[in-house]
Amino acid sequence: MVEIWETKRNNKDEKKLPIIMPIVLYHGNMDWYARASFSNLWEGYQDFPQELQKYVPDYEFFLYDVSDYEDEDTQLNVFLRIILMVFRDIRKSDVQVVLNTIYRAVDYLRQLQDQRTATKYLETLFYYTFRVHRHLTKNQYYDIINHIGNTYQEGSELAMTLAEIFRNEGKEEGKEEGRVEGQADALSNTAIRLITKFVAPLSEGIKTKICEQEISTLETIIDHIDEFETIEDFKQYLK
Numbered sequence: 001m002v003e004i005w006e007t008k009r010n011n012k013d014e015k016k017l018p019i020i021m022p023i024v025l026y027h028g029n030m031d032w033y034a035r036a037s038f039s040n041l042w043e044g045y046q047d048f049p050q051e052l053q054k055y056v057p058d059y060e061f062f063l064y065d066v067s068d069y070e071d072e073d074t075q076l077n078v079f080l081r082i083i084l085m086v087f088r089d090i091r092k093s094d095v096q097v098v099l100n101t102i103y104r105a106v107d108y109l110r111q112l113q114d115q116r117t118a119t120k121y122l123e124t125l126f127y128y129t130f131r132v133h134r135h136l137t138k139n140q141y142y143d144i145i146n147h148i149g150n151t152y153q154e155g156s157e158l159a160m161t162l163a164e165i166f167r168n169e170g171k172e173e174g175k176e177e178g179r180v181e182g183q184a185d186a187l188s189n190t191a192i193r194l195i196t197k198f199v200a201p202l203s204e205g206i207k208t209k210i211c212e213q214e215i216s217t218l219e220t221i222i223d224h225i226d227e228f229e230t231i232e233d234f235k236q237y238l239k
Helices: 002-011 076-091 095-111 115-132 138-149 155-181 186-200 202-212 215-223 231-235
Strands: 024-027 062-065
Touching: 024 115, 076 095, 076 115, 095 115, 115 138, 155 215, 186 202
Parallel strands: 024 062
Antiparallel strands: none
16 A cells, blocks of 8 residues: 555555555465454554544554355456466365366356457466365366367467466476475476376385486476476486
């Protein structure tokens, strides 16, 4: 809010500051428990003399917990319904619930008249899903991509775009985890996890072999993770 006001203040044509209504859209795993007031963040505010509290900035914000959202609320526009529905379900442990929500979101976007806008929303939805929900498998992601490809007029091109996002995100996720740890064992653990998730479970012998690889080899395996269909496909990279 301060940044918005500062921007307006720096504009010489603006004589007054705009009214801002703060809204918190909450979609966490746990119930919201904090009070919906800014003063609750100030240390010692409640012990501050009441006659002086009025000089301390305070306001309440509107809290909307998306866990209360019902799909039957048809008064909202399509895009807002998708946002609330995805936010509500994306962190749920039941993968089938997550998949059903994604498919409904894809079908809702068909209702938009501007399909170019719908395409952008789909890319954002797909990117967000990959970043937030870590339990979907490679096959489940490609099932979503194929569904989109068969649903939209420009489906084949869109499916290729989403597949590229999926591949790049998988590679970057693996490399980033390795960079954070800064060690070969971090990359090997990441490679094992990605192969298990996107290809097939690994035997202990193959896991040991992966852990013996050099960093450059592990990065190459992660780079090609989207190309592996079977265990034999990636074993050719092992030295």
